Amino acid sequence: MKHKWAMAIDMDRCTGCGACVVACVAENNTPTAGEEEAGKGRLMQWLRVSRFWKKEGEETRAIFVPTPCMHCEKAPCEIVCPVYATYHDEDDHLNAMVYNRCIGTRYCANNCPYSVRVFNWWPAKWEKPLDEQLNPDLSVRSRGVMEKCTYCIQRIRRGKETAIKEGRKIRDGEVMPACAQTCPPGAIIFGDLLDPESEISRTVKDTRLFKLMEHLGTEPSTVYLKKQKGPGR
Amino acid sequence: MNERNHLARQGEGKLYEELSRSNLVTTKAWYRAAGILFAVTAGAAGVFFYMMATGIGVTGLSRPVMWGTMIILFVFWIGLSHSGTLISAILRITRAGWRAPVLRGAEAMTVFALMVGGLFPLMHLGRNWRFYYMIPYPNDRLLWPNFRSPLLWDMVAIGTYLTGSILFLYFGMIPDLAVARDFSTGWRKKLYTILAAGFRGTHSEWRRYHVASTLFAVLIIPVAVSVHSIVSWDFAMAMVPGWHSTIFAPYFVAGAIYSGIAGVITVMAFLRRVFRLENFLTERHFDNLGKLLLTMTLVWGYFYFAEFLTTWYSRLPEDWALISSYGGHFLPLFILMLTCNFLIPLPALCLSKVRRSVPAILAVSLVVNVGMLAERALIVVPSLARRNDPSIWLNYFPTWVEISFIVGSITLFSLLYVIFAKLFPVMAISDIKEHLFRTTDRAVGGAVVPSVAEEDEGEGK
Ligand code: SF4
Numbered sequence: 001m002k003h004k005w006a007m008a009i010d011m012d013r014c015t016g017c018g019a020c021v022v023a024c025v026a027e028n029n030t031p032t033a034g035e036e037e038a039g040k041g042r043l044m045q046w047l048r049v050s051r052f053w054k055k056e057g058e059e060t061r062a063i064f065v066p067t068p069c070m071h072c073e074k075a076p077c078e079i080v081c082p083v084y085a086t087y088h089d090e091d092d093h094l095n096a097m098v099y100n101r102c103i104g105t106r107y108c109a110n111n112c113p114y115s116v117r118v119f120n121w122w123p124a125k126w127e128k129p130l131d132e133q134l135n136p137d138l139s140v141r142s143r144g145v146m147e148k149c150t151y152c153i154q155r156i157r158r159g160k161e162t163a164i165k166e167g168r169k170i171r172d173g174e175v176m177p178a179c180a181q182t183c184p185p186g187a188i189i190f191g192d193l194l195d196p197e198s199e200i201s202r203t204v205k206d207t208r209l210f211k212l213m214e215h216l217g218t219e220p221s222t223v224y225l226k227k228q229k230g231p232g233r
Numbered sequence: 234m235n236e237r238n239h240l241a242r243q244g245e246g247k248l249y250e251e252l253s254r255s256n257l258v259t260t261k262a263w264y265r266a267a268g269i270l271f272a273v274t275a276g277a278a279g280v281f282f283y284m285m286a287t288g289i290g291v292t293g294l295s296r297p298v299m300w301g302t303m304i305i306l307f308v309f310w311i312g313l314s315h316s317g318t319l320i321s322a323i324l325r326i327t328r329a330g331w332r333a334p335v336l337r338g339a340e341a342m343t344v345f346a347l348m349v350g351g352l353f354p355l356m357h358l359g360r361n362w363r364f365y366y367m368i369p370y371p372n373d374r375l376l377w378p379n380f381r382s383p384l385l386w387d388m389v390a391i392g393t394y395l396t397g398s399i400l401f402l403y404f405g406m407i408p409d410l411a412v413a414r415d416f417s418t419g420w421r422k423k424l425y426t427i428l429a430a431g432f433r434g435t436h437s438e439w440r441r442y443h444v445a446s447t448l449f450a451v452l453i454i455p456v457a458v459s460v461h462s463i464v465s466w467d468f469a470m471a472m473v474p475g476w477h478s479t480i481f482a483p484y485f486v487a488g489a490i491y492s493g494i495a496g497v498i499t500v501m502a503f504l505r506r507v508f509r510l511e512n513f514l515t516e517r518h519f520d521n522l523g524k525l526l527l528t529m530t531l532v533w534g535y536f537y538f539a540e541f542l543t544t545w546y547s548r549l550p551e552d553w554a555l556i557s558s559y560g561g562h563f564l565p566l567f568i569l570m571l572t573c574n575f576l577i578p579l580p581a582l583c584l585s586k587v588r589r590s591v592p593a594i595l596a597v598s599l600v601v602n603v604g605m606l607a608e609r610a611l612i613v614v615p616s617l618a619r620r621n622d623p624s625i626w627l628n629y630f631p632t633w634v635e636i637s638f639i640v641g642s643i644t645l646f647s648l649l650y651v652i653f654a655k656l657f658p659v660m661a662i663s664d665i666k667e668h669l670f671r672t673t674d675r676a677v678g679g680a681v682v683p684s685v686a687e688e689d690e691g692e693g694k
Contacts (some may be wrong), residue, residue: 037290040293040295040627041295041296041297041298041625041627042290042295042296043296048624048625050622050624050625051624052623052624065624067622076471076472079379079381079382080381080382080383080384080470080471081379081382082366082367082378082379082382082384082385082388083366083367083376083378083379084376084377084378084379101366101376102359102360103358103359103360103363103364103366103367104289104358104359104360105354105357105358105359105384106294106299106300106357106359107382107383107384107467107471109296109299110299110300110471110473110617111471111472111473113472113620113621114621114622115296115297115620115621115622115625118296119289119294119296119299119359120288120359121288121289121290121294122287122288122290123288142360143288143359143360144288144289144358144359144360145359145360146359213621216472
């Protein structure tokens with residue numbers, strides 16, 4: 001069964017609360033880095049909320065851009081990997097990672113224009129008691145490999161398996177990455193673009209739609225909805 | 234009549250003794266030098282194993298700056314390696330009369346710089362012990378490396394160049410190894426007998442040798458040029474502002490030749506001092522190499538200017554953020570590069586006094602190589618530190634681990650060279666001899682000038 005998973009992030013709804021980041025860390029067994037390491041740019045988060053300041057007359061406004069992997073259709077990270085550790089999953093249109101193939105050249109991270117790939121600088125570690133809530137559905141990555149957002153591929157897999165077992169198609173909203181599930185204002189919409197009825201298929205027709213760095217031709221699957229202007233906004 | 238011509242007529246044994254002193258007796262000084270170099274290199278290797286055991290976290294790398302000192306050193310050493318074989322090949326093809334004493338030293342420099350440079354991409358891997366995943370070896374799962382990746386092209390290119398340079402070096406050495414075989418005893422005799430491959434110096438052997446060495450020289454030039462183009466494509470093929478530029482390939486090749494010539498001069502100056510080769514490596518050689526270096530200063534300056542000009546003119550925001558960082562955080566590096574690569578060498582090399590004084594030109598060469606290291610750093614780091622997303626911009630400083638790699642790479646290179654000089658003839662004896670035989674001193678009016686007889690082009694050749 002083929003799918004084209006995609007994500008839309010509504011910047012009108014995003015408040016920059018960071019719940020998605022926490023959910024992502026918890027779901028994906030992302031090791032904690034600690035304050036000092038984080039200051040050195042070694043944060044292991046697969047999803048970051050970039051913050052920009054915009055001056056509008058007297059006021060300065062914060063703009064939050066949650067940035068997960070864009071799962072580019074024409075992914076620049078894939079072509080430069082010498083060992084095919086990162087490749088295109090044709091069935092799900094995902095940019096997948098084979099962690100135990102990765103040798104850590106870090107070339108993919110350089111070539112990702114969104115800089116969303118994170119590297120395991122140290123052996124993974126968790127502050128107590130975080131180690132007790134590791135997710136059994138996916139591996140803990142070893143030191144020296146690159147890792148990244150996979151749209152919670154373990155959830156996608158589970159959804160597909162359940163659907164096959166029950167002999168039906170995946171229902172819209174059945175598969176949901178942790179960030180989308182957790183986002184309090186519901187700013188993250190996720191679904192299958194090949195399903196014309198799905199919410200994501202409706203969302204991508206929105207006129208507010210834009211893509212990050214579209215001019216680079218990466219054809220990202222993660223898209224954004226512009227903030228609306230006007231009173232009360 | 235000067236002394237050198239006498240030497241040639243005194244027979245090969247004397248010449249060999251004169252040119253390869255180090256092969257004959259092992260002095261205390263040699264043991265001391267080699268010992269120190271070995272100790273420092275072993276220390277750096279220890280640091281590498283420490284990094285391998287703990288994780289890449291011990292370096293100063295971070296999320297935007299994923300490549301640092303190790304890649305800088307890779308580009309630097311591969312660049313340095315360039316000129317040796319290239320100069321030697323070009324001088325062979327153009328039959329430059331002064332070339333003979335420069336050849337061997339330059340070729341050996343290429344091989345050792347390549348060996349040192351080639352280590353760094355392997356060292357910088359997150360899981361170094363899995364480096365063989367990049368090699369297309371047959372395996373159960375039919376997994377192949379990705380031939381679309383510039384890193385793989387790199388591996389192939391460097392492998393080719395290393396093989397080519399080693400063959401080139403060895404091939405050029407065969408007649409000298411034969412001489413060494415004839416004048417040595419003990420285990421050296423055995424070693425040289427094997428390596429000399431039965432070369433006896435008959436007429437037909439020499440004829441074939443000349444044809445083959447010309448062919449070799451012609452073939453190695455495109456390899457040399459392509460290798461550094463491919464190294465530049467590691468960067469130029471990536472979608473990183475500041476890297477994604479068509480000028481990178483010629484620019485890298487020019488830079489490589491530039492630093493390579495400086496490297497050759499450095500190596501020559503040391504050889505001359507250590508092996509007392511003042512009779513053979515004359516001021517004329519340094520003068521000529523100095524002129525080459527001057528040319529490359531100008532070429533490099535032009536390329537740098539051209540690269541800047543297009544960026545400055547278009548002012549694309551991504552590129553412009555990068556260029557601005559040269560005036561900000563990376564200003565010291567930028568100033569260092571510009572001073573060492575252009576502002577000092579250009580006027581200095583214009584003076585024939587500087588070119589003809591060995592200490593002075595050695596100083597200029599060292600300055601140029603410091604500048605080239607800064608240039609490589611400026612290529613790799615700022616582009617990454619100022620990526621597309623300003624929210625993650627970060628600066629980079631090497632840690633003690635990486636600094637020890639810089640030191641270790643220099644000592645490793647020197648160590649390899651010192652061992653080489655101990656084992657093999659450091660000067661192209663047969664080439665020198667050939668040149669000396671052709672040289673006679675003629676009296677022209679009141680002055681005595683050296684004149685060189687040239688081979689006839691034409692039948693019977
Ligand atoms: S966003 Fe980056 S990591 Fe994700 S597919 Fe695109 S290039 Fe690869």
